[in-house]
Amino acid sequence: xxxxxxxxxxxxxxxxxxxxxxxxxxxxxxxxxxxxxxxxxxxxxxxxxxxxxxxxxxxxxxxxxxxxxxxxxxxxxxxxxxxxxxxxxxxxxxxxxxxxxxxxxxxxxxxxx
Amino acid sequence: xxxxxxxxxxxxxxxxxxxxxxxxxxxxxxxxxxxxxxxxxxxxxxxxxxxxxxxxxxxxxxxxxxxxxxxxxxxxxxxxxxxxxxxxxxxxxxxxxxxxxxxxxxxxxxxxxxx
Numbered sequence: 001x002x003x004x005x006x007x008x009x010x011x012x013x014x015x016x017x018x019x020x021x022x023x024x025x026x027x028x029x030x031x032x033x034x035x036x037x038x039x040x041x042x043x044x045x046x047x048x049x050x051x052x053x054x055x056x057x058x059x060x061x062x063x064x065x066x067x068x069x070x071x072x073x074x075x076x077x078x079x080x081x082x083x084x085x086x087x088x089x090x091x092x093x094x095x096x097x098x099x100x101x102x103x104x105x106x107x108x109x110x111x112x113x
Numbered sequence: 114x115x116x117x118x119x120x121x122x123x124x125x126x127x128x129x130x131x132x133x134x135x136x137x138x139x140x141x142x143x144x145x146x147x148x149x150x151x152x153x154x155x156x157x158x159x160x161x162x163x164x165x166x167x168x169x170x171x172x173x174x175x176x177x178x179x180x181x182x183x184x185x186x187x188x189x190x191x192x193x194x195x196x197x198x199x200x201x202x203x204x205x206x207x208x209x210x211x212x213x214x215x216x217x218x219x220x221x222x223x224x225x226x227x228x
Binding site for chain 1: 144146153154155156157158161163169172204215216217218219220221222
């Protein structure tokens with residue numbers, strides 16, 4: 001079955017620390033990959049997405065993610081986090097002609113000032 | 114506003130009652146999705162509408178759940194004879210670009226609590 005796994009459920013960092021959140025998917029063919037973010041009290045927002053082309057994707061607020069096909073991974077990174085990055089982060093994938101997004105369970109990030 | 118809107122934002126109901134949740138997609142978006150987010154779990158696909166095509170209902174958990182989309186715009190998700198396990202946040206998303214370039218934009222959700 002198609003699945004998305006996020007390895008870190010809860011992450012606590014200090015401001016200026018580097019961030020990497022893991023995401024692995026199980027699709028074997030063409031895949032679209034997404035990271036969404038949900039700030040406290042707000043709705044899900046698209047952070048970045050990969051459809052094709054350059055495997056290193058730049059998103060909003062200094063986030064980036066790298067698609068590594070051989071590892072079935074799409075890890076999210078930010079070199080220096082801020083307190084305002086405190087949020088829930090969700091990885092999602094869609095394969096082939098499937099319209100449904102398959103979601104990871106999310107990673108809760110807390111950044112201490 | 115320009116985003117997806119949902120109403121009500123919160124709903125508390127008693128077990129056995131019916132509830133209706135509403136979604137207004139972004140104007141011009143032809144695709145509309147319903148998801149459910151339960152505590153400690155990821156988003157679960159429920160149903161998908163695309164234009165005038167028959168909806169994909171494959172994610173609906175039981176026949177107590179139904180949804181319709183009138184005029185290709187507003188959608189209503191109905192849960193009949195609610196159960197406590199129906200308590201969750203119900204999210205609606207819409208998109209305009211079909212195929213592999215599609216990006217879904219989400220509303221704020223309706224938080225449903227069944228007592």
